[in-house]
Amino acid sequence: xxxxxxxxxxxxxxxxxxxxxxxxxxxxxxxxxxxxxxxxxxxxxxxxxxxxxxxxxxxxxxxxxxxxxxxxxxxxxxxxxxxxxxxxxxxxxxxxxxxxxxxxxxxxxxxxxxxxxxxxxxxxxxxxxxxxxxxxxxxxxxxxxxxxxxxxxxxxxxxxxxxxxxxxxxxxxxxxxxxxxxxxxxxxxxxxxxxxxxxxxxxxxxxxxxxxxxxxxxxxxxxxxxxxxxxxxxxxxxxxxxxxxxxxxxxxxxxxxxxxxxxxxxxxxxxxxxxxxxxxxxxxxxxxxxxxxxxxxxxxxxxxxxxxxxxxxxxxxxxxxxxxxxxxxxxxxxxxxxxxxxxxxxxxxxxxxxxxxxxxxxxxxxxxxxxxxxxxxxxxxxxxxxxxxxxxxxxxxxxxxxxxxxxxxxx
Ligand SMILES: [Zn+2]
Numbered sequence: 001x002x003x004x005x006x007x008x009x010x011x012x013x014x015x016x017x018x019x020x021x022x023x024x025x026x027x028x029x030x031x032x033x034x035x036x037x038x039x040x041x042x043x044x045x046x047x048x049x050x051x052x053x054x055x056x057x058x059x060x061x062x063x064x065x066x067x068x069x070x071x072x073x074x075x076x077x078x079x080x081x082x083x084x085x086x087x088x089x090x091x092x093x094x095x096x097x098x099x100x101x102x103x104x105x106x107x108x109x110x111x112x113x114x115x116x117x118x119x120x121x122x123x124x125x126x127x128x129x130x131x132x133x134x135x136x137x138x139x140x141x142x143x144x145x146x147x148x149x150x151x152x153x154x155x156x157x158x159x160x161x162x163x164x165x166x167x168x169x170x171x172x173x174x175x176x177x178x179x180x181x182x183x184x185x186x187x188x189x190x191x192x193x194x195x196x197x198x199x200x201x202x203x204x205x206x207x208x209x210x211x212x213x214x215x216x217x218x219x220x221x222x223x224x225x226x227x228x229x230x231x232x233x234x235x236x237x238x239x240x241x242x243x244x245x246x247x248x249x250x251x252x253x254x255x256x257x258x259x260x261x262x263x264x265x266x267x268x269x270x271x272x273x274x275x276x277x278x279x280x281x282x283x284x285x286x287x288x289x290x291x292x293x294x295x296x297x298x299x300x301x302x303x304x305x306x307x308x309x310x311x312x313x314x315x316x317x318x319x320x321x322x323x324x325x326x327x328x329x330x331x332x333x334x335x336x337x338x339x340x341x342x343x344x345x346x347x348x349x350x351x352x353x354x355x356x357x358x359x360x361x362x363x364x365x366x367x368x369x370x371x372x373x374x375x376x377x378x379x380x381x382x383x384x385x386x387x388x389x390x391x392x393x394x395x396x397x398x399x400x401x402x403x404x405x406x407x408x409x410x411x
Contacts, residue, residue: 067355073112078304078331083118097336117176161204197262210273283309304331308367311380342370
């Protein structure tokens with residue numbers, strides 16, 4: 001404590017003995033006012049600290065429950081074990097892990113099946129299925145994706161519908177839509193106007209998915225902060241700063257709500273097709289997503305990469321799970337070696353955090369295995385779901401949508 005601080009402390013102490021306020025609050029309040037007035041001598045006391053260097057540690061003494069395995073076998077409905085790199089003629093399958101790497105983690109964590117959503121299209125999809133699903137169809141399931149590069153061709157609507165059928169024949173169990181639809185895909189693929197989510201050219205594709213009983217896992221929009229300036233008011237400042245390309249502020253981007261409403265029109269137009277709105281649809285506005293679920297019986301949600309949101313509103317989230325327990329799917333967005341998105345790194349730690357959130361009533365813990373919370377500086381609270389809901393969320397809801405014959409919900 002330097003001379004200045006000691007003087008401040010003494011001043012505070014005098015005030016405290018004079019007034020009715022406690023000594024501690026007077027000490028805290030007084031120096032600030034004086035340093036503001038004098039404008040000097042305060043450097044040692046209010047030293048600027050870069051946000052990135054600020055790593056506060058919680059001093060809270062509360063129970064910590066370790067949940068090494070899911071209470072019931074789980075289907076991780078949302079993973080990226082592989083994806084397509086490059087485009088056009090140079091597109092190729094990238095496997096982010098091997099089966100031999102993935103299986104021990106799955107066994108330790110009681111993950112029965114991983115769904116690799118980004119399985120690709122055409123011959124690349126076949127390659128993905130041959131690597132992941134065909135040798136062990138009881139452990140790995142692969143989804144297909146639209147062949148957007150073909151959108152410039154006049155027969156695209158029928159071509160894309162036919163692709164769904166051929167994907168089904170190859171063994172694909174569902175269709176994945178990345179947020180590139182609505183936010184990246186343009187009329188000439190990378191240039192021109194943005195293609196709308198409810199563009200009618202996709203109608204035959206949505207219908208084909210329904211006809212072949214392939215659920216559509218659809219990621220639309222993103223956290224609301226991604227549509228706002230990356231400034232000091234933005235609660236995801238650090239996340240957007242680390243990933244500037246995730247900002248959809250300005251330019252010709254539609255608003256978050258326009259994207260949501262376009263998705264809703266698609267769901268309404270194709271009632272025979274089952275849609276899973278990924279990332280809870282809009283995890284920051286469960287009242288809105290509840291309305292959507294009430295309106296569209298063919299809509300479901302997964303919780304991938306959003307326990308950071310659900311867990312900071314634990315009472316609202318718990319009611320949401322109660323009410324929609326038949327339509328919420330377990331998923332993590334697990335990406336092997338996905339080091340720049342700590343909330344998604346496939347491994348024991350990731351699953352343990354999800355299980356702790358779902359199964360315990362622990363308080364104020366990290367939603368991602370990272371020193372600084374990567375999606376915003378807050379912590380989360382467990383929602384302690386009962387067994388009956390856990391069975392549905394971990395396994396049964398996904399099994400039903402995927403058409404798996406024998407739901408395993410014990411062991
Ligand atoms: Zn994902």
